[in-house]
Amino acid sequence: MFTLSLGSDAQRSLPEDLLRQASRRLSILGLVGMGLWLVPLLIARLVPGLIGWTGRDILPAPGQLDVVVLIMVAISLAIHFVARNPREGRDFVLQLGLGYQVLTAAAIGYASYFLVVIPRDELRVSWAAIIILVFAALLPTKPRYTAIAAFTAAAMDPITYLIWLAGHGGLQPLGNNLATALFLHAPNFVCAGIAIVISHVYTGLGQQVRKARELGAYELGDLLGSGGMGEVWRANHRLLARPAAIKLIRPEKLGAADPEAARMVQARFRREAQAAASLRSPHTIELYDFGISQDGTFYYVMELLDGVDLDQLVRRFGPVEPARAIPILRQACDSLAEAHQRGLTHRDIKPANVYLCRMGLQLDYVKILDFGLVKSVEGSRDQSMLTAPNLTAGTPAFMAPEVALGEAVDGRTDLYALGGVAYWLLTGRLIFESGSSIQMIAQHIRTPPVAPSQRSEFAIPAELDAVILACLAKSPADRPATAQEVARRLGTIPIAEEWSEARAARWWGSHLPVPTRSARLRRAEDDARRG
Numbered sequence: 023m024f025t026l027s028l029g030s031d032a033q034r035s036l037p038e039d040l041l042r043q044a045s046r047r048l049s050i051l052g053l054v055g056m057g058l059w060l061v062p063l064l065i066a067r068l069v070p071g072l073i074g075w076t077g078r079d080i081l082p083a084p085g086q087l088d089v090v091v092l093i094m095v096a097i098s099l100a101i102h103f104v105a106r107n108p109r110e111g112r113d114f115v116l117q118l119g120l121g122y123q124v125l126t127a128a129a130i131g132y133a134s135y136f137l138v139v140i141p142r143d144e145l146r147v148s149w150a151a152i153i154i155l156v157f158a159a160l161l162p163t164k165p166r167y168t169a170i171a172a173f174t175a176a177a178m179d180p181i182t183y184l185i186w187l188a189g190h191g192g193l194q195p196l197g198n199n200l201a202t203a204l205f206l207h208a209p210n211f212v213c214a215g216i217a218i219v220i221s222h223v224y225t226g227l228g229q230q231v232r233k234a235r236e237l238g239a240y241e242l243g244d245l246l247g248s249g250g251m252g253e254v255w256r257a258n259h260r261l262l263a264r265p266a267a268i269k270l271i272r273p274e275k276l277g278a279a280d281p282e283a284a285r286m287v288q289a290r291f292r293r294e295a296q297a298a299a300s301l302r303s304p305h306t307i308e309l310y311d312f313g314i315s316q317d318g319t320f321y322y323v324m325e326l327l328d329g330v331d332l333d334q335l336v337r338r339f340g341p342v343e344p345a346r347a348i349p350i351l352r353q354a355c356d357s358l359a360e361a362h363q364r365g366l367t368h369r370d371i372k373p374a375n376v377y378l379c380r381m382g383l384q385l386d387y388v389k390i391l392d393f394g395l396v397k398s399v400e401g402s403r404d405q406s407m408l409t410a411p412n413l414t415a416g417t418p419a420f421m422a423p424e425v426a427l428g429e430a431v432d433g434r435t436d437l438y439a440l441g442g443v444a445y446w447l448l449t450g451r452l453i454f455e456s457g458s459s460i461q462m463i464a465q466h467i468r469t470p471p472v473a474p475s476q477r478s479e480f481a482i483p484a485e486l487d488a489v490i491l492a493c494l495a496k497s498p499a500d501r502p503a504t505a506q507e508v509a510r511r512l513g514t515i516p517i518a519e520e521w522s523e524a525r526a527a528r529w530w531g532s533h534l535p536v537p538t539r540s541a542r543l544r545r546a547e548d549d550a551r552r553g
Contacts, residue, residue: 041116045105047160048119052102055126059094063087087137094129097122116163120171123157126150127175131182148179151213158217162224172217176210183207240266240323256326266310267327269392271320284318291320297366298393305357307377307389327389329379330534332447336373339533341450343480345521346386348512350378351444353388355509358440361393362433362505368393369431371439372420373446380536385526418459419452423467423496434498437508441493448486449477453494467496485515 101122108115127150134148154172163171180203187199204211243256252271259266295312311323330338332350342350354376361368368375370392381387422438424431445453454465471494475482489511495501502508 041113044161045108045115048115048122049102049105051119051156051160052098052100052105052122055122056095056098056102059091059098063091087133090129090133090137094126097125116161117167119157119161120163120167123153123161123171124175124178126153127178128182131178134179135182135186147209148207150175150179151209154210154213154217155220158220163221165218165221165225168221169214169218172214173211176207176214179207179210180204240268242268252320257323265326267324269322269324272318288314295322297364301357301360301364301366301393303357303360305353305388305390306360306393307391309393324391327377327379328381329377329387331391332373332376332378332443334374335378336446336450341478341480342447343521344448344482344486344515345517345519346526347444347447348486348515348517349521350376350386350388350447351440352509352512354390354440354443355505355512357388357390357393358433358436359505359509362436366393367431367433368436368439369425370417371436371443372417373443376443380530380534385523385530386521418462418466419454421463421466422498424498426463426467432498433505434501434503437493437501437505438495438498440505440508441490444490444493445471445474448474448480448482448490451477470496481518483515483517486512489515 101119104118105115130149130153154175157175158168158172180200183203183206184199187203239259239261240257243258246254246256246267248254252269255268255270257266257268258264291312291314295309299309299312301309307327308325309322310325312321314320335342354371358368358371368390371390375391377389377391379387379389381389417439420439420442422431422435425435442453445451452462453471454462454469456462456465471491473487474490475484475487489502489508493501493508502511
């Protein structure tokens with residue numbers, strides 16, 4: 023077991039997912055910038071003529087302003103697309119955004135002094151000052167980069183003013199002109215100083231976030247999903263560069279409402295996590311490590327899978343044919359069989375916990391998830407580590423009657439849930455569909471299920487119907503005795519056409535293809551920078 027690490031990373035100011043959000047904001051800024059250049063120009067060109075306004079003397083004639091606007095529109099559009107699909111890394115894109123900030127400030131200065139008639143010798147707040155603050159707030163970068171960009175952008179107005187002054191009889195000594203330029207545009211430099219403060223705050227918060235996300239040798243990356251029990255994050259081993267998935271579970275979710283309960287939950291967590299880590303079936307997700315962070319959060323470090331769970335598989339692509347469902351179910355049985363022989367029941371078998379993935383060169387490879395959330399059935403009737411005392415655990419749509427009734431559970435409880443998974447896989451529907459969880463649980467206890475063949479678009483063999491309905495028997499005694507027996511019966515079912523490797527390859531190639539080389543390269547570069 024390891025504990026929360028407080029090591030820092032001096033090379034990065036923000037975690038990768040926060041940098042990605044900043045990159046998206048830059049993409050939006052590009053569109054906003056394009057609109058802010060176009061709208062005033064259109065107003066200046068169209069509105070005066072429409073309302074008969076004669077004050078055109080303060081507006082520039084068509085020509086130079088139009089060119090400046092079109093150039094900035096083109097640059098803004100380019101920034102939008104580059105930031106939307108970055109190919110050179112997030113840090114590069116954000117530094118490109120700082121360059122965009124300077125160009126915008128330069129264009130504002132040029133338009134202010136050479137193209138629009140405004141007072142030249144009065145202290146005023148330039149649009150450049152607002153731009154500096156907006157970029158500092160929305161595009162967090164390292165303070166030194168922020169300082170360079172902010173002060174360069176702030177200097178665009180005084181530089182343009184000096185150039186304009188030189189062309190309009192500015193005969194005073196350069197020192198006097200420079201002092202005047204700095205005074206007239208002092209708000210720009212004040213905003214630049216504020217931008218640096220904002221950057222320091224962002225950097226400090228970013229380092230705190232990174233520290234908070236470091237679990238032992240692992241650093242959290244993207245949030246992959248969340249549910250009632252916790253969250254799952256992508257993570258990387260900081261030394262081995264090995265990708266992983268980390269499941270975080272808050273102690274209150276485990277019934278740790280007071281110190282004594284917390285100690286009991288921690289003891290069960292360690293004992294049952296060790297039991298889960300001992301499982302060696304290739305169809306059980308591999309548990310690399312586990313621990314408790316300093317704030318009491320429980321976490322599992324697991325292998326990172328490439329694929330889709332059966333819940334999303336059916337929702338996105340529809341039910342699967344029996345020829346494909348049978349090998350999926352047999353692989354799940356392999357995982358359950360080992361756990362049951364070791365005296366462990368999963369108690370939450372459901373489509374979302376059965377993952378269909380690409381494993382090396384193998385396709386349609388099944389992994390059973392959340393085996394860290396098991397219950398030991400040896401020797402006592404301890405509650406699951408993931409449930410408070412006297413609280414029923416499981417998912418109502420796949421809950422065996424004995425679980426709902428609070429009776430003893432064993433491996434046959436998981437076989438009932440596996441029958442529900444098979445039902446979903448073949449029909450795209452739940453065994454029972456009710457308006458409330460209570461009604462659904464009542465149906466699991468009393469109502470006989472309809473055969474899946476009567477609700478499926480596929481021709482389901484009678485033998486497969488029989489296996490599924492046997493798993494869904496109300497009494498554990500009427501179900502198959504072991505997962506091996508279910509696998510054996512599934513293996514004897516005749517099917518019209520075998521689900522071959524070639525068919526699997528065609529399906530994966532058209533529905534869940536391997537990322538392109540450029541996408542893999544970007545991912546590798548991101549991982550390398552994180553390392």
